[in-house]
C-alpha cells in the first residue's frame with residue numbers, strides 16, 4: 001500500500017506537543033489535517049522542558065531535532081549531588097549518534113514555535129479557541145461537532161487534548177486522574193556557568209536541581225513532597241519556592257538566590273492518568289497525556305507523545321481501514337506507555353518517603369526501555 005494517501009482527513013483536538021507532532025507526521029504522508037486548540041494563539045506557558053534522548057530521536061524523525069538543539073541547550077550528563085556533597089555522574093546514551101548531545105533543555109514556547117512552524121509549513125490548519133462538543137461515530141468517518149457550532153466529518157479524530165481530555169470522555173474511554181501528594185515547582189533563572197548539564201540535589205529537604213535551556217537561561221526545579229494541591233497566590237511563588245529550597249550546599253544557595261521573580265515561577269500538581277481500556281473507538285483515538293500521562297519527574301511525557309504521533313502515522317499508512325490501524329497503534333504503544341506511567345507512580349511514592357536512592361534503578365530501567373526502538 002502507498003505511504004502517500006491524498007484522500008484522508010484528520011481532526012486533532014489539542015495543539016500541544018503530541019497534537020502538533022502528530023499533525024506533521026500525518027501531513028508528511030499526505031493527510032489533510034486540522035487542529036482545534038482550546039487555548040488562545042501563543043498562550044503556551046513559559047517554563048522549561050527537558051527533551052530526553054528518545055524525545056530528540058522522535059523529533060529527528062520529523063526533521064526537527066537540530067532546530068530544537070539550536071533553540072535550546074544540548075547536554076549529555078546528569079550529576080546527582082547527595083546531602084554530603086558527594087557526586088555521582090550519569091553519562092546518558094547519545095541516541096542521535098556521537099555528534100549530537102544526549103538531550104536538550106528548551107523553553108516550552110521555543111519547542112511549540114518549532115512544532116507549529118513545521119505543521120503550518122505542511123499546510124496543517126490550526127484554529128484557536130475551539131474545542132470538541134460531541135463525537136458521532138458513523139460507519140467509516142466520524143462526525144465531530146465543535147464548540148463554535150460547526151461540524152467536521154473526517155476519517156480520523158485524534159484526542160491530543162492533554163491529561164484532562166474531553167475527547168477521552170466523549171468516546172467513552174474515561175481515565176481517573178490521580179494526584180500523588182507532590183507539587184512540582186519550576187522557575188526560569190539566569191544560567192550559572194557551572195550548569196552545563198542537569199544537576200540534581202538530594203538534600204535533607206526537598207529534591208531540587210537545575211537544567212540549562214540556553215546559553216543564558218536555565219530552569220530550577222523542585223519536587224515538594226507531602227504537599228496539598230492548594231493554590232499559592234501568584235505574588236508569593238518566588239518566596240515560597242526559596243523557602244522550600246532552604247539552606248543547602250553552595251550551589252543550592254546560589255540557585256536559591258536566582259529564584260527572584262514570581263512571574264517566572266510555576267507550581268503544578270504531580271498527576272498521572274492511564275486509559276485502561278483500548279485508547280480508540282471506531283475512527284477516534286486518544287494519544288499523549290490524554291491516554292497516558294506519567295509524572296513530570298520522569299521527563300518522558302514529551303517523548304511518549306511525539307512517538308505516538310509517529311507510530312500512529314505509520315500504522316495508518318500500513319492499513320486501509322482506520323479501525324485496524326488504531327488497533328495496531330494501541331497494540332504497539334500500550335505496554336511501553338503503561339510501564340512509564342506505573343513506574344512514575346512508584347517513584348513518586350518512594351520520593352515521598354525520602355528513598356531517593358531506591359528510585360535510581362527504576363529511573364535507569366525506564367531510560368533503558370525508552371532507548372529501545374519505538
Ligand SMILES: Cc1cc2nc3c(=O)[nH]c(=O)nc-3n(C[C@H](O)[C@H](O)[C@H](O)COP(=O)(O)OP(=O)(O)OC[C@H]3O[C@@H](n4cnc5c(N)ncnc54)[C@H](O)[C@@H]3O)c2cc1C
Pocket residue numbers: 013014015016017018019036037038039048049050051052055130131132160161162163164165166167184186268287288289290293294296298299300301302303305
Ligand atoms: C510541570 C511539568 C513539567 C514537565 N516537564 C517535562 C519535561 O521536562 N520533559 C518531558 O518530556 N515532559 C515533561 N512534562 C510532561 C509533558 O509536558 C507532557 O507529557 C506533554 O506535554 C504531553 O503532550 P500532550 O500534547 O499530550 O499534552 P499537552 O502538552 O498538555 O497539550 C494538550 C493541548 O490540548 C489543549 N486542550 C486541552 N483541552 C482541550 C480541548 N478540550 N479542546 C482542544 N484543545 C484542548 C491544551 O491547551 C494543550 O495545548 C511535564 C509536565 C508538567 C506538568
